[in-house]
Amino acid sequence: MELKKIGLFVGILLAFFTGFASGHEAPAADATKAEKQMYVDGVKKHHLHDDHYFTIMHGVSIPLPVIIFDGGVKFFMSTGFVEDEHGHVIAESGGEYYTISHDNGMIYKCDEHGHIHRDEEGKLEGRVLDFSITKNVVIILLMSVFLFFFFKKMAERYGQSAVPQKSASFFEPIIVFIRDDIAIPNIGKNYEKYMGYLLTVFFFVWFLNLAGLTPFGVSVTNNIAVTASLAILTFLITSFTANKHYWGHIFWMPGVPKPMRVVLAPIELLGIFIKPFSLMIRLFANMTAGHIVIMSIIGLMYTVDKGGFAIAAGPSALLTFVLSLLELLVAALQAYIFTMLSALYFGSANEEPHHH
Amino acid sequence: MEKLWNDFSVGLFFWQTLIFVALVVLLAKYAWKPILTAVKEREAKIKDALEAAENAKLEMAKLKSQNEDMRREALAERDALLKQAKETKDQIVAESKTAAKVEADKIITAAREEIKAEKVAAMLEIKNQVAALSIEIAEKIVKEQLQSDDKQKALVDNLIEDVNLN
Numbered sequence: 001m002e003l004k005k006i007g008l009f010v011g012i013l014l015a016f017f018t019g020f021a022s023g024h025e026a027p028a029a030d031a032t033k034a035e036k037q038m039y040v041d042g043v044k045k046h047h048l049h050d051d052h053y054f055t056i057m058h059g060v061s062i063p064l065p066v067i068i069f070d071g072g073v074k075f076f077m078s079t080g081f082v083e084d085e086h087g088h089v090i091a092e093s094g095g096e097y098y099t100i101s102h103d104n105g106m107i108y109k110c111d112e113h114g115h116i117h118r119d120e121e122g123k124l125e126g127r128v129l130d131f132s133i134t135k136n137v138v139i140i141l142l143m144s145v146f147l148f149f150f151f152k153k154m155a156e157r158y159g160q161s162a163v164p165q166k167s168a169s170f171f172e173p174i175i176v177f178i179r180d181d182i183a184i185p186n187i188g189k190n191y192e193k194y195m196g197y198l199l200t201v202f203f204f205v206w207f208l209n210l211a212g213l214t215p216f217g218v219s220v221t222n223n224i225a226v227t228a229s230l231a232i233l234t235f236l237i238t239s240f241t242a243n244k245h246y247w248g249h250i251f252w253m254p255g256v257p258k259p260m261r262v263v264l265a266p267i268e269l270l271g272i273f274i275k276p277f278s279l280m281i282r283l284f285a286n287m288t289a290g291h292i293v294i295m296s297i298i299g300l301m302y303t304v305d306k307g308g309f310a311i312a313a314g315p316s317a318l319l320t321f322v323l324s325l326l327e328l329l330v331a332a333l334q335a336y337i338f339t340m341l342s343a344l345y346f347g348s349a350n351e352e353p354h355h356h
Numbered sequence: 357m358e359k360l361w362n363d364f365s366v367g368l369f370f371w372q373t374l375i376f377v378a379l380v381v382l383l384a385k386y387a388w389k390p391i392l393t394a395v396k397e398r399e400a401k402i403k404d405a406l407e408a409a410e411n412a413k414l415e416m417a418k419l420k421s422q423n424e425d426m427r428r429e430a431l432a433e434r435d436a437l438l439k440q441a442k443e444t445k446d447q448i449v450a451e452s453k454t455a456a457k458v459e460a461d462k463i464i465t466a467a468r469e470e471i472k473a474e475k476v477a478a479m480l481e482i483k484n485q486v487a488a489l490s491i492e493i494a495e496k497i498v499k500e501q502l503q504s505d506d507k508q509k510a511l512v513d514n515l516i517e518d519v520n521l522n
Contacts, residue, residue, distance in 0.1 A: 104363050129366040144379040151387035158394035196384025225369040
């Protein structure tokens with residue numbers, strides 16, 4: 001059993017290094033430093049950005065559907081994007097040409113040569129509303145399906161035995177921890193209606209963070225759209241379940257002189273938006289930073305000169321290993337912090353007026 | 357900020373929100389609710405069991421002290437009964453002794469009186485017999501002495517003499 005676990009761990013580590021190069025041709029040994037740097041930067045971007053292909057390993061990619069709104073819905077598989085002789089990735093649909101920007105991986109309108117129109121300041125123009133089922137959407141969907149069946153199965157075992165069985169013996173303490181140490185102390189007696197959200201958000205973020213540590217480039221929680229969605233849900237739940245006392249505290253602060261109330265109202269109002277915004281940025285920045293640091297250290301091996309590779313490889317691998325362990329902690333920590341702060345905001349929305 | 361917006365994918369945001377909300381609803385219904393209910397029930401059960409054990413312990417102690425009291429009472433009662441029985445026995449023995457004595461005295465007295473009466477009767481009979489014998493003897497003697505006429509005459513003379521003297 002123990003041996004099996006170690007084997008799995010080593011396998012994942014190995015896959016990390018091999019996976020790093022997936023989808024990219026490593027630069028030749030005699031490539032210039034700038035070329036090598038470009039390669040590493042490309043890998044970083046590739047791993048942090050969304051994709052229209054679901055790449056399992058090098059050479060094995062599943063094309064995903066592209067759905068864009070540009071004067072009507074346009075639907076085609078991502079195989080529609082074809083690279084021309086100049087290296088531009090162009091798709092043609094309904095007489096319009098589209099390309100994927102190298103800057104952010106988003107789909108832009110372009111001319112038939114793959115050139116995106118830029119404004120006077122050099123900013124890209126013609127971005128289309130992209131509702132494609134991208135790699136990240138697929139990962140979120142797969143993870144959600146997994147989470148649902150995993151925890152449903154676990155819940156079903158509760159009907160069979162009073163004692164926690166199998167996975168429940170590990171996850172039940174975590175669920176009870178979220179209830180007793182996050183929800184109840186922060187929210188109080190109304191905690192039960194928030195448990196569904198808090199538990200789901202914790203396991204969703206945690207599992208996706210962990211998935212992001214695997215070498216398959218499935219990092220989702222370092223995407224601003226994902227963290228924004230979670231933060232906005234926390235904000236909406238806070239706002240819609242808030243009591244009179246909560247709104248009273250924001251617009252007409254009790255216990256302070258009247259002129260101060262007028263001054264405080266806009267600050268407090270700003271606060272209710274800053275809180276979820278900080279949630280969004282915190283998770284996004286922490287996960288992105290972790291990925292960039294790990295990839296930079298791995299990239300070190302590729303950027304050093306020929307002879308340096310041997311010298312750089314050992315420390316780099318060791319450092320990557322240690323940082324990966326740290327990221328393992330960060331994965332759980334960020335999930336905890338997100339859940340904890342959400343509970344705190346729900347708690348402030350449920351606070352009963354205390355007599356000053 | 358502009359970079360953030362530049363990297364922001366509306367599509368991803370849409371799908372993420374849709375999938376996540378569905379996940380929250382489904383998990384809440386099919387996983388968290390049954391799990392939390394089961395955990396809560398188990399906690400309540402454990403709490404009840406602990407309370408029941410505590411109550412049973414208290415009840416046991418109460419029963420034990422009650423038993424002790426009952427035992428002590430029973431012992432005291434037994435002692436009292438034994439004492440009473442002894443007293444009754446002594447009393448009965450003493451009473452029967454007295455009764456026997458009285459009866460015996462009565463019998464003895466009756467016997468004595470009987471004996472006395474018998475004695476008196478016997479003496480009387482003896483006296484009568486002696487008198488009868490004496491008369492018979494006297495008759496025989498008289499008969500003997502008065503067989504001849506001379507002797508009869510002498511007697512009459514004698515008797516007349518006695519009378520004259522008077």
